[in-house]
Amino acid sequence: MPQTLFEKIWSRHVIVEREDGTCLLSIDRHLCHEGSFHAFDKLERENRVIRRPDLTIGIADHYVSTKAPELGNEEHELRIPIEKLTANTKKAGIQLYGIGTPEQGIVHVTGPEQGLTLPGIILVCGDSHTATHGALGCLAFGIGASEVAHVLATQTLWQEKPKTMRINIDGELAAGVVAKDIILHLISVIGANGATGYMIEYAGSTVENLSVEGRMTMCNMSIEAGGRAGMIAPDEKTFNYLKDRKHSPKNENWDLAVTDWKTLFSDANAVFDKEVNIKASDIAPSLTWGNSPEEALPVTGKIPDPKNESDVSRREALEFTLQYMGLNPGTSLKDIEVDRVFIGSCTNSRIEDLRAAAAIARGRTTQVPAIVVPGSAMIKKQAEDEGLAKIFVDAGFDWRATGCSMCVGMNGDLTPPGERCASTSNRNFKGRQGPGSRTHLMSPAMAAAAAIMGRITDIRELEPVDL
Amino acid sequence: MEAFKKLDSTAASLQVANIDTDQIIPARFLKTPRSTNHGEFLFHDIRRNSSGELDPNFILNTPENKQTQILVADTNFGCGSSRESAVYALFDAGIRCVIAPSFGDIFYNNSIKNGLLPIELDRNEIEDIWQILKTANNTRIEVDLKNQTIHLPNGKNINFQIDPFRKQTLIEGLDDIDLTLKYRQLIEDHETSNAVERPWIATIS
Numbered sequence A: 001m002p003q004t005l006f007e008k009i010w011s012r013h014v015i016v017e018r019e020d021g022t023c024l025l026s027i028d029r030h031l032c033h034e035g036s037f038h039a040f041d042k043l044e045r046e047n048r049v050i051r052r053p054d055l056t057i058g059i060a061d062h063y064v065s066t067k068a069p070e071l072g073n074e075e076h077e078l079r080i081p082i083e084k085l086t087a088n089t090k091k092a093g094i095q096l097y098g099i100g101t102p103e104q105g106i107v108h109v110t111g112p113e114q115g116l117t118l119p120g121i122i123l124v125c126g127d128s129h130t131a132t133h134g135a136l137g138c139l140a141f142g143i144g145a146s147e148v149a150h151v152l153a154t155q156t157l158w159q160e161k162p163k164t165m166r167i168n169i170d171g172e173l174a175a176g177v178v179a180k181d182i183i184l185h186l187i188s189v190i191g192a193n194g195a196t197g198y199m200i201e202y203a204g205s206t207v208e209n210l211s212v213e214g215r216m217t218m219c220n221m222s223i224e225a226g227g228r229a230g231m232i233a234p235d236e237k238t239f240n241y242l243k244d245r246k247h248s249p250k251n252e253n254w255d256l257a258v259t260d261w262k263t264l265f266s267d268a269n270a271v272f273d274k275e276v277n278i279k280a281s282d283i284a285p286s287l288t289w290g291n292s293p294e295e296a297l298p299v300t301g302k303i304p305d306p307k308n309e310s311d312v313s314r315r316e317a318l319e320f321t322l323q324y325m326g327l328n329p330g331t332s333l334k335d336i337e338v339d340r341v342f343i344g345s346c347t348n349s350r351i352e353d354l355r356a357a358a359a360i361a362r363g364r365t366t367q368v369p370a371i372v373v374p375g376s377a378m379i380k381k382q383a384e385d386e387g388l389a390k391i392f393v394d395a396g397f398d399w400r401a402t403g404c405s406m407c408v409g410m411n412g413d414l415t416p417p418g419e420r421c422a423s424t425s426n427r428n429f430k431g432r433q434g435p436g437s438r439t440h441l442m443s444p445a446m447a448a449a450a451a452i453m454g455r456i457t458d459i460r461e462l463e464p465v466d467l
Numbered sequence B: 001m002e003a004f005k006k007l008d009s010t011a012a013s014l015q016v017a018n019i020d021t022d023q024i025i026p027a028r029f030l031k032t033p034r035s036t037n038h039g040e041f042l043f044h045d046i047r048r049n050s051s052g053e054l055d056p057n058f059i060l061n062t063p064e065n066k067q068t069q070i071l072v073a074d075t076n077f078g079c080g081s082s083r084e085s086a087v088y089a090l091f092d093a094g095i096r097c098v099i100a101p102s103f104g105d106i107f108y109n110n111s112i113k114n115g116l117l118p119i120e121l122d123r124n125e126i127e128d129i130w131q132i133l134k135t136a137n138n139t140r141i142e143v144d145l146k147n148q149t150i151h152l153p154n155g156k157n158i159n160f161q162i163d164p165f166r167k168q169t170l171i172e173g174l175d176d177i178d179l180t181l182k183y184r185q186l187i188e189d190h191e192t193s194n195a196v197e198r199p200w201i202a203t204i205s
């Protein structure tokens, strides 16, 4: 019987299948960050042993200061979760990429970068953006603290088999359109719960032509469409990306692995519960204007008018959103001024993202405060070696150390109340970047352009600067 | 985990779609240990006005909803971040059941693990309930998990679906780690054969 990529991976991991179809799955890799303390506390209360500490890696990211990373955080209160992660992993014998280590970074950037994420595996983490790792052809999904405790105690999870959805994106992208625009467009088409209960596979020529980094940006935001996981069949690009990474298979294991990985694709006649087709040519540089990731439009668009909404509760919700966002119906997106810019997060902080932003920043000057937070210490170093950091600094951007930073503001990097932030992160929820913050999600180049112009800018209209 | 008991409580309507877990509990409270009461963090920033006082119009701030155990919410409730603290906040504030047309999946699982019952109904059924709660002279709802039924104040009953295993977990207040460890031998056998077939996965090199 023809199988989907997902089914091939799932079936390898089933230990027990219950009558109702729920399966006990073996978990190959588990990543944990500061937030995992709830799970460690629970195990401690219940006096349980960690079964396979060798399959978990700890990474500090959410609370780490981007200004004084060597301290963890300047603020004592924010240092505590980092210290808990250090103590918990040490006690359990779990390897830690803590503050100051060359491997440290955002958990979803570090995993692939260090070769912890591999095709065909099941990888979990107590974080909803774990879907990112699926870009390398594995099944990766986010779990809650109780499930983290379950993984630590058993190295398994009970899971209901999700339905499968294939999203086919075909054709060539127009100039200025990148992976972030594809995913924002897609969510605006299928909705913030369009993939709830589904495992997404992204396929089609557009996806094949994306770099591994671009694929990670797409898979990362699967959760914003309600999907718990997103995946892409591994190919030569994937193998090249993984070759010689720290934890990638070596020598004869590498050859064995690649032979196996080449079997990981959806068979020609494999059946999905749902298929969605998107034309690459329909996608423009896009951004969000509201408080749900589905509220995205091409940069040439206008703020919708509640008057055109016939459903009363939807109209009220829209009015409330516009009030929260401080926006008027009919305003052109390009007329919206921004107060600050954040370039970073597990969606868009990889080297390719920084190159795209630097290409816009080169030789120009920012109009508003803007920070650039690389996704890992390795990327930071690479960007410094390539001269990107200097371009940013010369243009007035604040060049920071790695961490989650203003994506969620847990480390103290906040957007103040009422301020409008052009952000390359993944969530425009009310208060996500700080109480009262107003977030517009967009690509790195668009965010850099917003910093330079002080307002939302169509990247296609910004003339390149000759230096 | 606390076993789920039959509910007979007032119900509050929260008619806003896509209530994400950042709204249920803002990120700055996530460093709080479970032993602290999370109830006061629930909807922290949306139930207060700009000066920080409780907004009397927010549904859970009204006198009749102070003790409510049931929330009747809209589509995609609990979407977004996997933070289990969102469930801790609801639970500690006394909420034992959320009824909605759909849930964020991680939130749904987190709820079951903490003794909070998520009930999925069609949106038109939810709209009926909102309507009944608005017009009936009391807003008491009974939720009977054993019989998978909701009794509404106008005498109407609605049946709901839940998978049998999750139902049992809730009713008995089971922790599945013990259950899973009964399969220890099978788990180990699986790991052993996996290490032969795919040696590069067996451990982190």
Ligand code: SF4
Pocket: A061, A062, A106, A107, A108, A127, A129, A345, A346, A347, A403, A404, A405, A407, A408, A425, A426
């Ligand atoms: S960068 Fe943002 S979305 Fe990604 S793991 Fe950190 S907080 Fe979560």
